[in-house]
Amino acid sequence: MFTKHVLAALAAIALPVMARPEPELWRRAMSLASAGVSTCGLSDEAPHVKAPKVNPWSPITQADVKAVWSFIHAPERGLNLTNPANATLTDNYVFWIDTLHTNKSSVLTYIDGTAEAPPKYARVVIFEGGKTEPVSQEYMVGPLPVSDKTTIAKYDYVFNGGSGGTVPYNARYLDGKRTAGYEPLLKSLMTEVADITKALFNGTYYGSSDNRTDIVEASTGPNSLDGTTSWVTSMFRYPGQASYMVPLDFYVLLDITGTDTSKYSLRGFVTNTRFFPTAADLRVAFEAGELKNEFPQTRDNAWAVLDHKPEMGVRDLEDRLAPQSLEVGGKRYKLDREQRYVEFMGWSFYMSFTRVLGLQFYDIKFKGERILYELSLQEAAAQYAGNQPKAANTVYQDTFFSIGTYSATLVEGFDCPYGATMLDISFPTGSGTTETHPAAICVFEADSGYPLARHRTGARGNPNGFSHLASVKGSALHVRTVATVGNYDYLFDYAFHVDGSMEIEVRASGYLQSSPYYADQGEFGPRVYTSTQGSYHDHVINFKADFDLITSANSLQRTDLVVVNQTQPWFPELGTFSQMSLKAANLEKEAQFNWAPNGQSMFTVINPTSTNKWGTPRGYRLVPGKSPIHLSIADSPFSLRQSHFLKSDLAVTRQHDNEPYANSWHNINLPSKPQQDFAKFFDGESVDGEDLVVWFNLGMHHYTRSEDVPVTLFSEAVSSIVFAPQNFNDRAPEGDLRNRRVIVSDAKTGAISYEDYGIPLPSCKVAVEEPASKILPWVIA
Numbered sequence: 075m076f077t078k079h080v081l082a083a084l085a086a087i088a089l090p091v092m093a094r095p096e097p098e099l100w101r102r103a104m105s106l107a108s109a110g111v112s113t114c115g116l117s118d119e120a121p122h123v124k125a126p127k128v129n130p131w132s133p134i135t136q137a138d139v140k141a142v143w144s145f146i147h148a149p150e151r152g153l154n155l156t157n158p159a160n161a162t163l164t165d166n167y168v169f170w171i172d173t174l175h176t177n178k179s180s181v182l183t184y185i186d187g188t189a190e191a192p193p194k195y196a197r198v199v200i201f202e203g204g205k206t207e208p209v210s211q212e213y214m215v216g217p218l219p220v221s222d223k224t225t226i227a228k229y230d231y232v233f234n235g236g237s238g239g240t241v242p243y244n245a246r247y248l249d250g251k252r253t254a255g256y257e258p259l260l261k262s263l264m265t266e267v268a269d270i271t272k273a274l275f276n277g278t279y280y281g282s283s284d285n286r287t288d289i290v291e292a293s294t295g296p297n298s299l300d301g302t303t304s305w306v307t308s309m310f311r312y313p314g315q316a317s318y319m320v321p322l323d324f325y326v327l328l329d330i331t332g333t334d335t336s337k338y339s340l341r342g343f344v345t346n347t348r349f350f351p352t353a354a355d356l357r358v359a360f361e362a363g364e365l366k367n368e369f370p371q372t373r374d375n376a377w378a379v380l381d382h383k384p385e386m387g388v389r390d391l392e393d394r395l396a397p398q399s400l401e402v403g404g405k406r407y408k409l410d411r412e413q414r415y416v417e418f419m420g421w422s423f424y425m426s427f428t429r430v431l432g433l434q435f436y437d438i439k440f441k442g443e444r445i446l447y448e449l450s451l452q453e454a455a456a457q458y459a460g461n462q463p464k465a466a467n468t469v470y471q472d473t474f475f476s477i478g479t480y481s482a483t484l485v486e487g488f489d490c491p492y493g494a495t496m497l498d499i500s501f502p503t504g505s506g507t508t509e510t511h512p513a514a515i516c517v518f519e520a521d522s523g524y525p526l527a528r529h530r531t532g533a534r535g536n537p538n539g540f541s542h543l544a545s546v547k548g549s550a551l552h553v554r555t556v557a558t559v560g561n562y563d564y565l566f567d568y569a570f571h572v573d574g575s576m577e578i579e580v581r582a583s584g585y586l587q588s589s590p591y592y593a594d595q596g597e598f599g600p601r602v603y604t605s606t607q608g609s610y611h612d613h614v615i616n617f618k619a620d621f622d623l624i625t626s627a628n629s630l631q632r633t634d635l636v637v638v639n640q641t642q643p644w645f646p647e648l649g650t651f652s653q654m655s656l657k658a659a660n661l662e663k664e665a666q667f668n669w670a671p672n673g674q675s676m677f678t679v680i681n682p683t684s685t686n687k688w689g690t691p692r693g694y695r696l697v698p699g700k701s702p703i704h705l706s707i708a709d710s711p712f713s714l715r716q717s718h719f720l721k722s723d724l725a726v727t728r729q730h731d732n733e734p735y736a737n738s739w740h741n742i743n744l745p746s747k748p749q750q751d752f753a754k755f756f757d758g759e760s761v762d763g764e765d766l767v768v769w770f771n772l773g774m775h776h777y778t779r780s781e782d783v784p785v786t787l788f789s790e791a792v793s794s795i796v797f798a799p800q801n802f803n804d805r806a807p808e809g810d811l812r813n814r815r816v817i818v819s820d821a822k823t824g825a826i827s828y829e830d831y832g833i834p835l836p837s838c839k840v841a842v843e844e845p846a847s848k849i850l851p852w853v854i855a
């Protein structure tokens with residue numbers, strides 16, 4: 075039967091914004107609905123589902139954070155803490171509080187059985203500058219809620235570097251107290267050479283709060299190699315909205331070892347790629363006329379601001395609204411907001427959130443069978459290159475900055491489709507309170523942009539035949555967040571496809587950490603503006619995928635595509651000839667390895683004791699997606715032993731409660747004496763038929779370009795991986811989907827039948843109002 079459909083009148087109606095208590099309810103639909111117009115259910119709240127269990131991975135509550143704060147500050151704890159608001163370098167004070175990672179061994183019996191949920195713990199970082207040997211120390215506080223059973227203990231067991239949760243002062247985070255510690259020295263040095271910087275750059279720095287200062291200082295990391303000494307590399311820029319794009323060729327290097335700021339000293343100045351150990355040396359060169367500012371930087375930032383530039387012209391029809399992905403059939407996923415639990419087309423999962431790692435997923439199941447126990451970001455690293463101190467010195471590992479705290483408000487209709495479910499994030503601060511960012515995570519189902527499957531069987535040459543045409547809708551549920559860490563915006567997208575595959579994608583936008591332009595340094599990146607060079611850098615983003623396919627005992631099967639010589643008796647004239655063949659073997663021991671060149675190996679996590687109907691072990695294949703890279707440099711002094719996890723595409727280890735993280739957040743400042751040494755995970759343990767963890771890297775070799783101005787484009791700075799079922803099912807899990815069309819035509823009679831499986835196009839109005847983001851309390855984090 076050929077059914078005719080009325081295409082919905084898709085009208086984008088922008089209405090004035092009203093204050094609404096729940097930001098995601100952008101529902102003018104309400105008034106249309108009351109006027110009897112069907113509104114596609116676009117703006118509806120996702121149907122509620124009750125999570126099977128109270129989420130055991132959830133962040134600790136606001137009340138717990140407060141109680142932990144009081145608990146650790148109580149005199150009987152003996153921690154001798156000063157309130158951070160009043161603390162100095164030589165006091166003990168809390169840096170931050172976070173949720174402690176939950177031991178897998180204690181949670182499985184809860185989610186799979188009848189055991190109690192394991193108790194929650196807080197993770198507390200205390201800067202102990204007041205100790206004889208000043209350190210940063212991590213603690214665990216629990217069980218929570220705080221009671222007389224609650225204790226505080228050093229949090230050592232997740233760090234394998236030999237010093238547990240203790241980090242030497244010189245490797246400690248460069249917080250406001252430390253920057254205030256070196257500011258007087260920087261100020262006096264820059265004041266001493268103010269006439270020189272004025273002459274060279276028309277800029278002077280008399281300290282960050284002096285009203286004569288008209289350039290800004292920016293330092294970089296790491297600040298130490300092993301925690302015995304500490305330095306800071308400062309560069310200067312013109313201030314403004316796009317300050318990252320207007321760097322100046324002037325650097326000051328300071329030694330900031332220890333807590334006694336009177337001992338801080340100048341290592342030297344750098345400009346014109348020359349090093350001057352003292353201000354006097356710099357002055358000699360300046361007065362001899364040897365210093366030039368060949369490519370004067372622009373104080374004007376406007377060219378690098380991400381806004382509409384009418385002077386670039388007009389494109390025909392660009393005054394029309396661009397296509398939108400809308401859930402026109404209504405939301406097809408269910409949500410338990412409180413428990414952060416989602417069900418979608420056979421998928422189910424829980425979410426969590428921490429300061430250090432951001433968004434995490436737990437207990438990811440497809441059709442009731444566990445695929446992953448945990449999926450979480452481990453690190454977002456970047457390493458730069460250049461023949462000047464800032465770019466050469468720069469390695470970022472963004473867990474250092476608590477990357478989770480930089481996820482903030484998403485723009486509906488642009489960052490996420492209109493009508494997406496918006497979730498807030500909350501995390502403990504360093505002062506016993508909880509910070510909340512509205513609409514920092516969005517959940518939505520979107521069209522894949524291609525059919526999941528299709529086939530046409532033609533009737534050509536058979537006048538009595540039928541032609542059969544089938545096409546199946548492709549869609550996926552996405553969970554997305556964007557973390558803006560300084561210059562960069564990292565978009566993390568987790569997609570749950572209806573075919574049982576999962577895709578993890580990272581994109582980067584935001585400002586380059588650019589360098590001043592040097593005519594003779596093209597090997598470090600192109601000139602992208604009058605006096606700005608796009609500094610070459612690598613982004614490497616590490617993830618943990620703790621697969622538990624059906625059970626925890628899994629193997630990693632490597633199938634090599636090898637060419638073999640064969641003889642086959644029916645081709646006697648060929649003699650020996652070459653053939654492709656598959657050679658499979660399970661990885662025996664923990665290992666780090668790369669994707670094979672030309673994709674000639676397949677890596678599949680399998681359950682070796684569970685087979686599909688055809689006798690093949692059930693598995694999920696790791697499919698490299700866009701830009702499957704790892705760190706390009708193996709032995710940089712700035713990314714040495716603390717960065718092993720960035721140096722291979724993949725790694726497989728045995729799961730242990732004391733190895734929950736690839737990296738430690740303080741590790742960036744310990745390249746040659748790591749607090750956490752990923753290499754030590756590889757101690758010869760078997761991973762064949764064991765509880766294994768796959769660690770993988772996404773990333774980009776960021777070959778900077780003029781199109782990185784004003785900001786890097788998400789379209790090109792993208793990397794991804796897919797986990798796809800590989801003999802996991804007996805056939806493709808699509809036959810149960812009714813979102814498909816089948817058209818059969820009879821070649822003889824010309825009769826056509828069109829089947830829509832009871833899912834016709836809706837006839838409703840799409841009522842779209844300017845979204846909630848417009849009225850949200852924007853988070854400027």
Ligand SMILES: *[C@@H]1O[C@H](CO)[C@@H](O)[C@H](O)[C@H]1NC(C)=O
Binds near residue numbers: 159
């Ligand atoms: C900081 O110190 C001042 C002066 O001693 C005191 O009045 C104030 O209460 C302190 N603030 C905190 C948060 O402890």
Ligand SMILES: *[C@@H]1O[C@H](CO)[C@@H](O)[C@H](O)[C@H]1NC(C)=O
Binds near residue numbers: 154164165
């Ligand atoms: C407590 O810390 C302060 C610095 O904040 C220090 O001066 C004092 O000696 C410490 N007291 C003890 C008992 O350690």
Ligand SMILES: *[C@@H]1O[C@H](CO)[C@@H](O)[C@H](O)[C@H]1NC(C)=O
Binds near residue numbers: 276277288
């Ligand atoms: C020098 O910098 C100041 C801002 O501090 C600016 O007002 C002035 O226009 C600049 N002069 C030149 C010649 O660019």
Ligand SMILES: *[C@@H]1O[C@H](CO)[C@@H](O)[C@H](O)[C@H]1NC(C)=O
Binds near residue numbers: 286
């Ligand atoms: C700058 O600060 C000085 C000293 O604090 C003050 O006397 C002067 O009025 C300020 N100038 C401007 C332009 O604000």
Ligand SMILES: *[C@@H]1O[C@H](CO)[C@@H](O)[C@H](O)[C@H]1NC(C)=O
Binds near residue numbers: 637639650
């Ligand atoms: C196949 O035979 C060719 C020709 O004898 C030889 O060069 C090649 O190395 C052989 N390849 C393999 C995989 O054995």
Ligand SMILES: *[C@@H]1O[C@H](CO)[C@@H](O)[C@H](O)[C@H]1NC(C)=O
Binds near residue numbers: 180195231731
């Ligand atoms: C987690 O497991 C480790 C290693 O077995 C153990 O030392 C630690 O006490 C456990 N943590 C909690 C919170 O139970």
Ligand SMILES: [Cu+2]
Binds near residue numbers: 582613776786
């Ligand atoms: Cu980049």
